[in-house]
Amino acid sequence: MAAVCCVLLLGAPAVATAAAPPAADARVQQHEQRGRGTLVSAEKLYTLATPQAVSTELGAAGFDDDTVRHGVVAYRLIYRTVDAYGQPTTASGLFVLPLTSEGRLRTVSFAHGTGSHKDDSPSMQRARFVSAPVIAHAAAGAAAVAPDYLGMGKGPGLHPWMDIDSETTASLDMLRAARAFAPRTGHVLEREVMVTGFSQGASAALGLGRALQAGEDRWFGLGALAPVSGAYDxxxxxxxxxxxxxxxxxxxxxxxxxxxxxxxxxxxxxxxxxxxxxxxxxxxxxxxxxxxxxxxxxxxxxxxxxxxxxxxxxxxxxxxxxxxxxxxxxATDAVCTDWTPRAPVRLYMARGDEQAVTDNTEHCRTALLRNGVDVPVVDLGDVDYHGSRHLGSNVAATSSIVRWFGELRRR
The missing domain is CATH 1.10.260.160 (434 Repressor (Amino-terminal Domain))
Incomplete structure (x- = not known):
């Protein structure tokens, strides 16, 4: 879900890895055999050299700048992954890093909302609706990763919209590509991934969180989940x-x-x-x-x-x-029903959402509670972005999620 109607919108020392949980071994070996997450290319897109430059660009996109602490540099990564049938393909995504001397960075994954054109994706737009949250997380000190999804950005073929499995593999493999590239910039990505996403990306975020918790990567695990205005049911x-x-x-x-x-x-x-x-x-x-x-x-x-x-x-x-x-x-609706998150979770929504009815959020909360997790719901209130509460929820949630992820890392 999201803005389809309104916005239409490499050589460094390897980092030691930990062994995957036994239940995940087969999946991990499968991805290694297929080269999933292998970095194909990295292209520097732009640099916002100062916090002031970041604030200006976020403001132009309609986003708050109250969490900005650093300038940022943005890259487009192209990487190997699998398509919706499990066959090898490539995909692209946006990787944004803070201009900071800190070597070890917390990792944030953001999954964007619906678009129809290949350019309606984070790596194809600069400080616009789909990329501003990624920039905001990086400007607060995180390594921010945003998959374009299959068939979007520079990826070949058609986009399998609302297909949770392929959104999950594209998101997980984008994290692997970002980890491979990060040392070239002098950084190492932390193991725990803070996962967020908006609208279509809210379900994608839950799918990625489920995979990370299941041990589907040898390095990354789930740190927290903060999906926004999703069509979970x-x-x-x-x-x-x-x-x-x-x-x-x-x-x-x-x-x-x-x-x-x-x-x-x-x-x-x-x-x-x-x-x-x-x-x-x-x-x-x-x-x-x-x-x-x-x-x-x-x-x-x-x-x-x-x-x-x-x-x-x-x-x-x-x-x-x-x-x-x-x-x-x-399968699409199982993102809230067939697992029990062990990491902190918050569900964000805006009452009166005209595109993703809030019954989705309530049904997700109820399903998670049935599985033993009492998840708080954050009602963002009367928000607006170009006449849309749905789109406004992405803007309003971004600063709140940036602050929450920062608080969790400091604990």
């Missing part, structure tokens, strides 16, 4: 709210279209677009999600109401998922 809360008209209408149209197109690519929900999309959109809507169309083009190329977009079968498919879609949604 995509099948049980988000889609019903969308179909009931509880979301902003254009957001409903775009998310319904993205769901059917993206999930069909992986799970084969329909044989022909005409089964789920009304004319004339049945012949145009799939192409809008090819990574080359902008948010503005998406807005112009889709109708203003769900009934103009969906056939009766398309609506029924989303309202009463069966078969491959039901199975895929169970």
């Amino acid at each position: 995509f099948g049980g809360a988000e889609l019903p709210a969308l179909l009931a008209g509880r979301l902003e209408p254009k957001s409903s149209v775009l998310y319904a279209a993205y769901t059917l197109v993206a999930f069909n690519r992986l799970h084969h929900l329909y044989d022909s677009p005409g089964e789920v999309f009304r004319a004339p959109y049945d012949s145009t809507v799939e192409a809008l999600f090819d990574g080359a169309h902008t948010g503005e083009q998406l807005m112009r190329g889709t109708p203003g109401a769900l009934d103009e977009l969906l056939t009766e079968h398309g609506r029924t498919l989303l309202a009463q998922p069966t078969g491959p879609l039901a199975e895929a949604l169970r």
